[in-house]
Amino acid sequence: MPLLEVSNLITEFDTDEGRVRAVDQISFSANTGETLGIVGESGCGKSVTALSIMRLLPQPMGKIAGGSVLFQGVDLTTLPLSKMEKVRGNEIGMVFQEPMTALNPVHTIGKQIAEVLLLHNDYSTQRALKESVDILDRVGIPSPDIRMGEYPHQLSGGMRQRVVIAIALACKPKLLIADEPTTALDVTIQAQILELIKDLQAEMGMSVILITHDLGVIAETCEQVVVMYAGKIVEKGSVFDVFDNPSHPYTRGLLASIPTLETPPKSKLSVIDGMVPGLMDLPPGCRFENRCPYARHACGQSVPPIQVIEAQHEVSCFRWRDI
Amino acid sequence: MSDKPILEVRDLKMHFPVKEGILLRTNKFNKAVDGISLTIHRGETLGLVGESGCGKSTLGRCITRLYQPTSGSIYFEGQDITHLKGNALLPFRKDIQMIFQDPMESLNARHTVGDILEEPFIVQKIGDRISRKKQVLKLLDTVGLPARSTSRYPFEFSGGQRQRIGIARSIALNPKLVICDEPVSALDVSIQSQILNLLIDLQKEFNLSYLFIAHDLAVVKHISDRIAIMYLGKVVESAAGETIYRKPLHPYTRSLISAIPVPDPHRKVKRQVISGDVPSPIDPPSGCPFHPRCPQVMDRCKHEPPQLRSVADKHLVSCHLDL
Ligand SMILES: Nc1ncnc2c1ncn2[C@@H]1O[C@H](COP(=O)(O)OP(=O)(O)OP(=O)(O)O)[C@@H](O)[C@H]1O
Ligand SMILES: Nc1ncnc2c1ncn2[C@@H]1O[C@H](COP(=O)(O)OP(=O)(O)OP(=O)(O)O)[C@@H](O)[C@H]1O
Ligand SMILES: [Mg+2]
Ligand SMILES: [Mg+2]
Numbered sequence: 001m002p003l004l005e006v007s008n009l010i011t012e013f014d015t016d017e018g019r020v021r022a023v024d025q026i027s028f029s030a031n032t033g034e035t036l037g038i039v040g041e042s043g044c045g046k047s048v049t050a051l052s053i054m055r056l057l058p059q060p061m062g063k064i065a066g067g068s069v070l071f072q073g074v075d076l077t078t079l080p081l082s083k084m085e086k087v088r089g090n091e092i093g094m095v096f097q098e099p100m101t102a103l104n105p106v107h108t109i110g111k112q113i114a115e116v117l118l119l120h121n122d123y124s125t126q127r128a129l130k131e132s133v134d135i136l137d138r139v140g141i142p143s144p145d146i147r148m149g150e151y152p153h154q155l156s157g158g159m160r161q162r163v164v165i166a167i168a169l170a171c172k173p174k175l176l177i178a179d180e181p182t183t184a185l186d187v188t189i190q191a192q193i194l195e196l197i198k199d200l201q202a203e204m205g206m207s208v209i210l211i212t213h214d215l216g217v218i219a220e221t222c223e224q225v226v227v228m229y230a231g232k233i234v235e236k237g238s239v240f241d242v243f244d245n246p247s248h249p250y251t252r253g254l255l256a257s258i259p260t261l262e263t264p265p266k267s268k269l270s271v272i273d274g275m276v277p278g279l280m281d282l283p284p285g286c287r288f289e290n291r292c293p294y295a296r297h298a299c300g301q302s303v304p305p306i307q308v309i310e311a312q313h314e315v316s317c318f319r320w321r322d323i
Numbered sequence: 324m325s326d327k328p329i330l331e332v333r334d335l336k337m338h339f340p341v342k343e344g345i346l347l348r349t350n351k352f353n354k355a356v357d358g359i360s361l362t363i364h365r366g367e368t369l370g371l372v373g374e375s376g377c378g379k380s381t382l383g384r385c386i387t388r389l390y391q392p393t394s395g396s397i398y399f400e401g402q403d404i405t406h407l408k409g410n411a412l413l414p415f416r417k418d419i420q421m422i423f424q425d426p427m428e429s430l431n432a433r434h435t436v437g438d439i440l441e442e443p444f445i446v447q448k449i450g451d452r453i454s455r456k457k458q459v460l461k462l463l464d465t466v467g468l469p470a471r472s473t474s475r476y477p478f479e480f481s482g483g484q485r486q487r488i489g490i491a492r493s494i495a496l497n498p499k500l501v502i503c504d505e506p507v508s509a510l511d512v513s514i515q516s517q518i519l520n521l522l523i524d525l526q527k528e529f530n531l532s533y534l535f536i537a538h539d540l541a542v543v544k545h546i547s548d549r550i551a552i553m554y555l556g557k558v559v560e561s562a563a564g565e566t567i568y569r570k571p572l573h574p575y576t577r578s579l580i581s582a583i584p585v586p587d588p589h590r591k592v593k594r595q596v597i598s599g600d601v602p603s604p605i606d607p608p609s610g611c612p613f614h615p616r617c618p619q620v621m622d623r624c625k626h627e628p629p630q631l632r633s634v635a636d637k638h639l640v641s642c643h644l645d646l
Contacts, residue, residue: 041511042482140598156600157375186374187538191582191596213512216541216584220591239588257516258586259545261568266523266546269516275481 002029003072003207004053004175010066011045011052020279022048024231025067030175030224035201035208037218037239039254040228041276046211047097049228050177052077053209054094055084071175090120093168095161095178097211102164103152109136109163110148116170132170139166139196158189165196172204179211194221215258219243224312227251230276230287233306237313247315249292249323286317294319327401328362329500329532330386335359335395337381341605353605355381356392357556360631363500368526368533370547370564372540372579374601378556379536383502386534387421388412399500417447420498424505426489430477436463436488437473443495462491466521483514487521494525500532507542519546540583544568549637552576555612556604558631562638572634572646575613611643619644 011023023045030036038046051057053069055076069076071092076084088094096102104112113132117123123131129148136144139162152160161181168176178197182190198221201208210221218225218239225242227235227250235248246252256270263269274291277283283290285300292299296319304318337356340349355378363369371379385392388404396405404415423429430439440459444450450458460470466487477485486506493501503522507515523546525531537543543550544564551561552573560573571577578597599616602608608615614624623643631641640646 041513142599158600186601187540187582188374188578188597189600190584191594192598194584195594195596214584215512215586219586219588220584222588243586243588254512255586257513259516259519259541260586261541261544261580261583263545265544265548265564268523269520269545271517271520272513273517 001073003032004030004209005070006049006053006067007070008067009049009052009064009069011048011057012063012065013058013061015061017280021065021282022231022279023052026226026228026231026233027067028224028226028233028236030207030209032174032207033201033205034223035210035221036224036226037222038209038211038226038228039213039215039218041230042213043276044228045231046228047179050094050179050209050211053177054088054092055079055081056088056094086120089116089168089173090171091173092175092177093171093173095164095168095176095181097179097183100152100160102167103160105152108149108151109155113163113167113170116167120171135166135170136163138200139163139169140192141166158185158192161185161189161193162196165193169200169204173206175207175209176201177209177211180213181210182217183212183214190217197221215254227254230282231279232287232303232316234288234317235313235315237309241309241313245309245313247309247313247320247323248288248317249294249319250288252323253291294323327365328398329365329367329400330361330363330534331398331401332359332361332382332386333396333398335382335385335397336393337378337385337390338393351605354556354607355604356385357604357607358395359553359556359558361551361558361561363532363534365499365532366526366530367549368535368547370543370550371534371536371553372538372543372550373553374538376601376604377553378604379553380504382553383421383504383534383536386500387419387502388415389421413447417443417496418499419502420493420496420500421502421504422486422489422493422506424508426482426485427477429489430485430492432477435474435476436468436480439477439488440473440492440495443492447496449496458495462495465494465525466491467517481514482510483517486510486514486518490518490521490525494529494531497529498531500534503533503535505537506535508537508539515542522546540568540579552579555602555607557612557641558639559613559642560638560640561631562635566635566638572638572640573613573642574617574619574644578618611641 007027008025012019012021052064064077110132114128117128133144141147182193222239225239229250235251246255253272272291286304289295289299304316306314306316308314338352338354341351341353384390440462441455444455468487507518535546547564550564550567551558554575560576571580581595597616610626611624611629614620629641629643631639634640634646
């Protein structure tokens with residue numbers, strides 16, 4: 001049984017212009033001890049998916065309008081909020097897209113970590129503080145006992161992100177959801193953070209859902225990959241399926257458009273022309289149709305069903321066999 | 324590429340005063356750019372890579388004379404422009420242009436795209452109304468935007484389209500040198516390749532020279548003829564793009580290359596991660612600025628700053644190691 005199983009999840013927002021569906025019937029699962037990557041264009045629904053799992057959608061605008069999120073067999077979408085609070089932090093840790101918003105600027109680093117430990121464990125303050133130092137040390141913060149007494153603004157961006165990860169990991173969660181944990185960071189610091197997550201994962205047997213738009217990061221850290229486009233999953237499979245045999249035209253376009261260190265300098269990069277449709281005017285058919293070089297009449301008529309290519313490799317495209 | 328450089332920068336320094344204490348006295352300086360020398364030839368792209376805060380934008384802003392450098396000199400087509408002011412600077416303002424990371428910041432949100440693109444012609448007193456309008460339409464065509472864009476406002480465009488507007492404005496006056504400051508960092512992967520292709524096409528068409536600033540080494544390598552690696556206000560290595568990638572010599576360059584996540588799941592290698600954060604340019608380390616993080620640090624590195632030296636044809640490195 002997978003640790004987390006998302007089925008037909010639908011998330012909607014009430015906006016001034018009406019109701020929009022940011023996540024539309026997506027299904028995927030995360031296995032114990034593995035890393036699942038979610039990739040896709042800005043605005044495709046990656047963060048909303050994460051917030052839906054955590055039941056942290058902005059209120060009252062956002063709500064889960066359908067589907068289920070089974071975590072260890074329990075449906076989180078219907079769990080009473082008091083129980084959900086126990087799951088958060090204790091069993092599922094989350095690293096948010098903007099590290100600064102996750103830290104309270106008026107409390108010391110030490111206080112913020114200790115608080116999480118006290119909330120979820122039957123610890124004495126002393127023990128919580130001691131353990132906080134250990135955690136900071138584990139995420140590679142030098143002189144952790146001194147840093148305990150400092151405020152977020154006194155730390156560099158990389159250190160702040162490590163503190164955020166430390167907080168998410170404080171209670172040794174079974175699942176860590178990391179939303180673009182390294183996007184704002186320098187390359188060398190990014191490498192440190194990714195290695196750190198990998199090491200901790202191996203040590204604690206934790207599952208990770210990693211949200212990023214960096215295909216390099218996905219290739220390097222994930223076992224499974226989900227490719228999203230305009231609120232839907234267009235392709236999913238093992239990292240090898242998706243990179244070796246990309247079957248949705250969007251996945252292909254993405255992979256072909258990134259320059260790598262191997263592409264000849266100044267050669268023409270392949271491009272995906274056009275723009276993602278807005279959530280207010282989604283087409284009746286395939287959402288990638290207006291940008292797809294392989295589109296046919298049928299693609300604009302109805303939403304392509306999910307088709308199984310092999311074992312765990314699935315694609316939502318009418319034409320995957322022909323391309 | 325002709326032999327006479329279009330741009331030559333010699334020992335350029337930009338030290339920002341740091342105000343401290345209640346009297347706001349200046350005791351310290353932020354040595355954002357600390358002795359940089361480089362040349363760019365006609366039709367050539369020099370890539371500039373380095374971590375956040377190492378001084379890349381500051382260097383670009385000194386060259387465009389948005390900042391008055393503390394010391395050193397800037398030669399444009401052989402002429403010293405370091406201290407030119409007012410009207411004397413005007414012709415160079417036309418020849419040296421800049422493209423910014425966030426086009427929203429540089430495009431006046433209350434002006435239509437037509438007005439934004441016409442402005443450079445008005446400032447330089449070029450043509451009458453009718454001929455200027457014609458030029459604007461030609462520019463839009465060059466960067467692949469529809470003619471009807473003239474009456475629309477920047478916020479009505481996507482990020483990639485806005486960057487096209489920024490590019491159109493920067494090439495309006497047929498510049499010779501364009502400083503591209505992270506022009507694709509904020510864009511989606513699928514849009515990034517469109518902009519890179521456009522920049523490469525424009526370079527071929529108009530024989531433009533670029534200083535291309537970015538932290539994504541794969542992107543920089545794709546567009547650049549030569550690459551300079553910056554660390555804490557200094558160039559630590561420079562060579563042809565291919566050389567930087569295949570035969571990096573400086574330990575910092577090596578760790579940068581090793582930190583790049585490669586979009587190929589078959590190449591999961593344990594990276595050589597360097598520890599520690601990028602130090603502050605206000606209190607830079609003594610000796611070699613990289614020594615506190617360097618895996619090959621020697622005693623000498625701690626007090627003796629290395630000089631940039633030539634190790635092979637057009638390959639410069641600043642390091643005490645026997646390379
Ligand atoms: N509070 C909200 N009200 C209305 N719409 C929202 C709200 N939050 C998100 N959305 C919409 O939901 C869609 C998905 O947003 P989401 O933040 O999940 O994108 P993302 O894939 O995480 O993008 P990015 O890569 O830029 O972080 C977007 O179109 C966004 O405009
Ligand atoms: N106008 C200014 N006044 C004072 N300090 C400045 C100014 N502009 C930049 N700095 C400082 O100079 C240093 C270099 O900044 P710069 O913006 O050049 O870095 P960068 O390499 O472009 O970084 P990034 O990749 O984050 O854009 C930083 O410490 C910055 O705080
Ligand atoms: Mg997001
Ligand atoms: Mg910058």
